[in-house]
Amino acid sequence: MKISRFAALAGAASLAVGLSACGGGGGASGGDSIKIGIKFDQPGLGLNDAGKYSGFDVDVANYVAKELGKTKVTFVQAPSKQREDLIATGQVDLIFATYSITDARKEKVSFAGPYFIAGQDLLVAADSTITGPKDLDGKKLCSVTGSTSADNVKKDYPGVQLQNFDTYSKCLDLVVNGQLDALTTDNTILAGYAAQPAYKGKLKVVGAPFSEERYGVGLKKGDVELCKKVNTALEKMVSSGEWQKAVDKNFGPAGFKVDSATNPPKPDACS
Incomplete structure (x- = not known):
């Protein structure tokens, strides 16, 4: 399947199921369901191929959801320009979508992590x-x-x-x-x-990175409790070896070498 078809797939299905069958409400605050925003057209990170989800962000999201006690994950397409609105309007509970932590974004949302540093x-x-x-x-x-x-x-x-x-x-x-x-x-x-x-x-x-991008987990602004829970899950993913497995699985085939000097990063303190 060519990449050019991924966008069409993404537009045709704005919601789909992650770990198991799609559940109803509940979100991150209660119940066993959670809505997570991801990219639908980024191979190796967040990809929706006819309802089959793959990528590093997807693997980290699924791990965190499990640690939060969520057995039903609904993945929602989260284009870059819509991420803050998706969180603010409650359409998602968390966002794992190559979401770089910046001061400007922290005025609208809070971040757990980072869980990866790219360039x-x-x-x-x-x-x-x-x-x-x-x-x-x-x-x-x-x-x-x-x-x-x-x-x-x-x-x-x-x-x-x-x-x-x-x-x-x-x-x-x-x-x-x-x-x-x-x-x-x-x-x-x-x-x-x-x-x-x-x-x-x-x-x-080109292979000449010229910035540092700290991937964070977007969540509702001021939700310190959820932020701490997500950070605990991220730290466990690293210590258990599952983070490295996800890196090898998703970036290895592309020949991409992860910078071990900056990865895996330690999550910031929640505030």
């Missing part, structure tokens, strides 16, 4: 001569609305021609065909795309 990089055509963001002046760069990635590049390289889409998968064919020069987001996400059969040998990750 922003560039995905380009296999024959591209781009070696880093310094080569982007006058070039067409693709990113996703609501992501920190594009802002980081535009701030330091104002000459770049930025084009935003609602999902990363919409950028891929445009980069392969030369209509766009590069796609920027976290190296973990880019590695997953480059490893897909439809794009193998056609795309490459």
